[in-house]
Amino acid sequence: MKNSEILTCIQCGTCHASCPSGRYTSLNIRRIIRDSINKDVSTDPELWMCTTCYNCQERCPRGIKVTDAILTLRSEAARGGKILPAHMKICRSLIETGHAVPIDDKHRSIREKLGLGIPTHRKALDEVKILLESTKFNELIEE
Ligand code: SF4
Ligand code: SF4
CATH class of the missing domain: 1.10.1060.10 (Alpha-helical ferredoxin)
Incomplete structure (x- = not known):
């Protein structure tokens, strides 16, 4: 650098x-x-x-x-395409779901125990996608 x-x-x-x-x-x-x-x-x-x-x-x-x-x-x-695999997984989750932490069974259970409910994020996800695309972030993680 x-x-x-x-x-x-x-x-x-x-x-x-x-x-x-x-x-x-x-x-x-x-x-x-x-x-x-x-x-x-x-x-x-x-x-x-x-x-x-x-x-x-x-x-x-x-x-x-x-x-x-x-x-x-x-x-x-x-x-330069040198994002580590673990971080790449998080990037993909962010683009696909709008969350870095997946809303899977394990995390649903934790959220329920904490009284947080399950996020309904369709509109937020659309906004996240617009933001990520505007910065060309999505292009960085394309196969
Ligand atoms: S970058 Fe680190 S090693 Fe260099 S001057 Fe600053 S504190 Fe010291
Ligand atoms: S973890 Fe904190 S202290 Fe360590 S390199 Fe990063 S910013 Fe600096």
């Missing part, structure tokens, strides 16, 4: 030390920032382990927009 702001990174590690996801996964945001300067990180699965909590961005002593950089890298990866 060509981003002059990232070139000012001093590899202090504050971003990684602030990263809640990095405590439970192999995500090392400092390493991704470093590698993104001169390598293609679009196939790096750790790119998708960030929860976009913005801790790293708020704490970077250089004021580097670290989380925004992750989102840019993900967008580039998605445009």
Whole structure:
């Protein structure tokens, strides 16, 4: 990624030390920032382990927009057809049902227990589809 702001990174590690996801996964945001300067990180699965909590961005002593950089890298990866299979499944569910979490028997049961009822989402789904198509999101996940 060509981003002059990232070139000012001093590899202090504050971003990684602030990263809640990095405590439970192999995500090392400092390493991704470093590698993104001169390598293609679009196939790096750790790119998708960030929860976009913005801790790293708020704490970077250089004021580097670290989380925004992750989102840019993900967008580039998605445009190159490199969305991970698990995320692809969620994307398809979103387009087909309007929900990232499927309304299957298991989730129906949970909703009923919580008194949430079953969503009737025809109109909302149509609106979601219009939005996704207007951004060409649907084209990213076509076979
Ligand atoms: S906190 Fe900022 S300066 Fe420090 S390693 Fe992370 S991106 Fe680089
Ligand atoms: S925005 Fe992502 S990389 Fe930054 S601290 Fe949060 S989970 Fe970690």
